[in-house]
Every structure is written in structure tokens, then in C-alpha cells.
Amino acid sequence: MTPHCSPEQLVDYVNGELAAAADAEVYLHMADCSFCHDAYSSELSLRESLHNFGKATERELPASLADAIRQAATPQRRVSMLNWQSFWRPRIALPALGGVASLALGVLLLSPHSSGVSTSIAQISAAAFLDRHTEAMVTMPLAEHLSAPTFESAATLQETPDEE
Amino acid sequence: MEQAEFLEEAIEKYGKATYNFAYRLTGNDADARDLTQDAFIRVYRAWRSFRPGTSFISWIYRIVTNLHRDELRRRKGRYLEEIPEDNSPQAFGGSRPLAVTPIDDYINQGLDANITLALEKLSPEQKRVIVLADMEEYSYQEIADIMGCSIGTVRSRLHRARALLRNLLLPIREQS
Numbered sequence: 001m002t003p004h005c006s007p008e009q010l011v012d013y014v015n016g017e018l019a020a021a022a023d024a025e026v027y028l029h030m031a032d033c034s035f036c037h038d039a040y041s042s043e044l045s046l047r048e049s050l051h052n053f054g055k056a057t058e059r060e061l062p063a064s065l066a067d068a069i070r071q072a073a074t075p076q077r078r079v080s081m082l083n084w085q086s087f088w089r090p091r092i093a094l095p096a097l098g099g100v101a102s103l104a105l106g107v108l109l110l111s112p113h114s115s116g117v118s119t120s121i122a123q124i125s126a127a128a129f130l131d132r133h134t135e136a137m138v139t140m141p142l143a144e145h146l147s148a149p150t151f152e153s154a155a156t157l158q159e160t161p162d163e164e
Numbered sequence: 165m166e167q168a169e170f171l172e173e174a175i176e177k178y179g180k181a182t183y184n185f186a187y188r189l190t191g192n193d194a195d196a197r198d199l200t201q202d203a204f205i206r207v208y209r210a211w212r213s214f215r216p217g218t219s220f221i222s223w224i225y226r227i228v229t230n231l232h233r234d235e236l237r238r239r240k241g242r243y244l245e246e247i248p249e250d251n252s253p254q255a256f257g258g259s260r261p262l263a264v265t266p267i268d269d270y271i272n273q274g275l276d277a278n279i280t281l282a283l284e285k286l287s288p289e290q291k292r293v294i295v296l297a298d299m300e301e302y303s304y305q306e307i308a309d310i311m312g313c314s315i316g317t318v319r320s321r322l323h324r325a326r327a328l329l330r331n332l333l334l335p336i337r338e339q340s
């Protein structure tokens with residue numbers, strides 16, 4: 001009779017990891033050796049216990065974890081859900097302040113309170129814009145690079161009627 | 165496929181398995197959540213490097229394994245890696261099969277508690293190989309790929325781990 005199977009051989013045998021010839025050798029040996037067959041049964045039972053333990057203790061993926069993964073992967077999707085402390089992080093605060101500033105400008109221009117004025121602002125601004133340009137053309141007619149007043153200077157002109 | 169779609173499909177198909185793997189390695193919900201989330205974020209960022217036809221689960225398990233290894237090193241210092249964790253064992257509260265009689269359930273609960281205790285006696289590397297080889301039934305080659313080591317290393321870790329578990333668990337099984 002061949003020597004008994006080693007515990008290592010039996011682990012590999014149970015896991016189906018022996019090469020074909022070695023696998024056949026263990027199989028044939030166990031047919032004649034109850035000692036090795038018992039050791040094999042114990043090893044198999046241990047593996048089954050571990051496998052069943054794995055199945056029995058399996059957990060569902062918590063929905064809150066799936067949400068946390070999505071949020072961490074794509075944080076920009078969920079800005080509205082962020083708490084106020086995280087608002088002060090520059091990558092959130094700067095675009096948000098920009099948005100607030102644009103909104104404030106829009107409200108200023110469109111609010112009913114100033115609607116009458118804003119019409120005249122538009123008219124006066126356009127007139128002032130053209131006046132400036134004409135004036136510049138008169139004083140520096142040959143300056144080809146001379147451009148119309150910039151948006152910024154037009155914007156400052158808009159404020160003049162408010163002060164009147 | 166877009167990146168967000170890729171992430172959604174990955175969570176849908178492999179979120180549960182990844183979370184369970186992480187839970188088995190860490191033994192608690194909070195660490196398992198952190199590990200799972202970190203692994204998915206890495207997958208999300210590196211989504212273009214995934215080759216269709218290769219095993220996604222092996223990829224994300226490898227990430228989980230590496231993150232877990234790094235975390236243990238960070239917590240304990242790298243030379244303690246092979247020493248079993250000394251944190252107290254956690255009871256698993258997972259779903260149980262419905263078709264069990266109360267007596268079977270009682271016996272199973274006892275055995276499950278013993279397996280939980282026994283797994284805590286293993287080193288992190290031994291525990292990983294038991295989870296992969298015996299609970300999830302991966303081949304030695306697949307485990308070597310996931311753990312980033314040779315088949316010989318997988319084999320020797322599994323042999324040592326099973327010898328420990330055999331000594332700890334088989335006498336209990338024979339009693340019950």
C-alpha cells in the first residue's frame with residue numbers, strides 16, 4: 001500500500017486542485033484505506049461547513065451604501081443634499097456664489113419695482129453707448145483699433161439714471 | 165457605455181458580493197462599508213481600464229484585498245500583517261434560510277458562532293484565502309490573481325488555515 005495521504009494533499013483533493021494523475025492516486029488509495037477516507041470525509045465536512053456558513057451569513061447590500069457610493073462617485077449630482085458646512089468648500093462655494101450673483105443681477109433688472117426705470121436704463125444706455133462711440137470717433141477718427149465702449153463701461157453707464 | 169452607467173451596472177451586479185467579501189475580511193459593517201465604497205470609487209475612476217471579457221469580480225476583489233491590506237498596515241504597522249487580529253469577534257446577523265427547524269437553527273447558530281470565532285484566529289491573509297477558496301469556491305489560480313501572489317503561496321496559506329480550522333472546529337462538530 002502507498003503511504004497515507006498528507007492533510008495538504010487532501011485539502012487540494014477536496015478543492016479539486018490536484019493534477020489528474022495525483023487526483024487519481026488519492027482516489028485509488030482511499031478505496032483501500034479507511035484512515036485516509038475518514039480524514040477526507042472530515043476535510044470535506046469542514047469545507048461544507050465553511051461554504052454553508054458563507055451562504056447563511058450572506059448580507060444584502062444596504063441601500064444606503066449603494067447611495068453613498070453613487071454620491072461619492074458623482075458628488076456634483078447631489079449638491080442640494082450637502083450640508084451647510086460643506087458649502088464653504090471652494091469648489092462648491094465659488095460656483096454657488098457666481099450663481100447667486102447672476103440671480104441678483106437678473107432680479108435687479110427684471111423686478112416690477114424697477115421695471116419702469118429698467119426700460120429707461122436700456123434706452124439711455126443704448127443712447128449713451130452710441131454717444132460715447134460717436135464722440136470717440138470724432139475725437140480719434142483715424143484710430144482703427146478704436147472699439148466701441150466695452151461691456152464693463154456700458155454697465156457703469158447703466159447706473160447713471162438710477163442716481164438721478 | 166458611460167461612466168455613470170458602468171458604475172450603476174457594477175453596483176447592481178457586484179455590489180452585494182463585494183460588500184459580503186469586505187464584511188468577511190473586516191468582520192464589521194462600518195469597515196465593510198468603507199472598504200466597499202472605496203473599492204467602487206476606484207473602479208469608477210479607472211473604469212476605462214476594465215477589459216470586457218475579463219472578470220470584474222476578480223478586479224474589484226483585488227482592489228478590496230489591497231485596500232484592506234493597506235488599512236491593516238496603516239492601523240497596525242506592516243510587520244504585524246501575519247498576526248491574527250485581536251479584535252473581538254463580531255456576530256453575523258445575515259439572512260438565514262427559511263426552511264430550517266428551530267433545532268437545526270439552534271445547532272447551526274452554534275456552529276456559525278464557532279466558525280466566526282475560529283476565523284478570528286486566522287491571520288488576515290489566511291482568512292482571505294478561506295473566504296475565497298471555501299466560502300466562495302474560487303480556484304487557486306483565481307485566488308492568486310485576486311491576492312496578487314503565486315499559486316504556491318495560496319496553497320500554503322490555505323493548508324495552514326485549514327489545519328488551524330480543523331483543530332478548532334472538527335472536535336466541536338463531532339460533539340454536536
Ligand SMILES: [Zn+2]
Pocket residue numbers: 003004005029033034035036037
Ligand atoms: Zn491511507
